[in-house]
Amino acid sequence: RAEALALDCNGIVADDPARVAEQVHGIVNACPVGGPKRPGLPIAAGALLDDHWVADMLEDPFDTALLQAARDRGSMVISGVGLAVFRLMRDFHLMTGMAPDVRRLRGQVEERRRAG
Numbered sequence: 771r772a773e774a775l776a777l778d779c780n781g782i783v784a785d786d787p788a789r790v791a792e793q794v795h796g797i798v799n800a801c802p803v804g805g806p807k808r809p810g811l812p813i814a815a816g817a818l819l820d821d822h823w824v825a826d827m828l829e830d831p832f833d834t835a836l837l838q839a840a841r842d843r844g845s846m847v848i849s850g851v852g853l854a855v856f857r858l859m860r861d862f863h864l865m866t867g868m869a870p871d872v873r874r875l876r877g878q879v880e881e882r883r884r885a886g
Contacts, residue, residue, distance in 0.1 A: 772800070788817035796823040797840075804834040811836050820844035829854045832883045854879050 776783045784790045787797065791813065803812040805828050813836070818824065824840035825848035832854075837847045855876050862870040 787813040791817040791819065791822070795821070796825065799824075799826045799828070799834075799836055802828070804828055804836050805830060809835070811839060815839035815843070818843045818845055822846075823848065826850060827853050829857075849883075851876075851879055851883060 773783045775781075781796075781798075782790060782794070791797065797813060797818070799812045801812055802808045803810055804826060818840050820843050822840065822843075823846040824836065826834045826836050827850050828834055829850045832849045832851050834849075837849060840847050855872070858875055858879070859870050859872060862868070862875070
């Protein structure tokens with residue numbers, strides 16, 4: 771499934787992300803590495819370049835070691851906040867049949883993020 775999505779986006783799935791980092795513009799972490807049960811980095815910090823954009827889809831924590839390392843290298847970062855908001859919007863709609871107040875929902879997610 772990951773390979774099909776990567777191909778649809780003109781991307782690649784790499785067993786060794788550090789080996790192909792110089793060939794790509796962006797890096798997406800969609801694995802649990804960096805979360806509370808699997809601390810660490812899914813790619814060596816030295817492989818990150820200042821012209822990469824780096825997205826980490828983890829929702830806990832939002833500010834992962836990967837994003838911190840990417841920020842330190844000067845990369846643009848994208849956290850899992852947006853993913854969490856859209857997932858909550860979908861869940862709210864499925865449970866209530868109503869559309870949530872997106873600004874309020876995002877505010878609550880951001881508040882949780884700041885609280886750590």
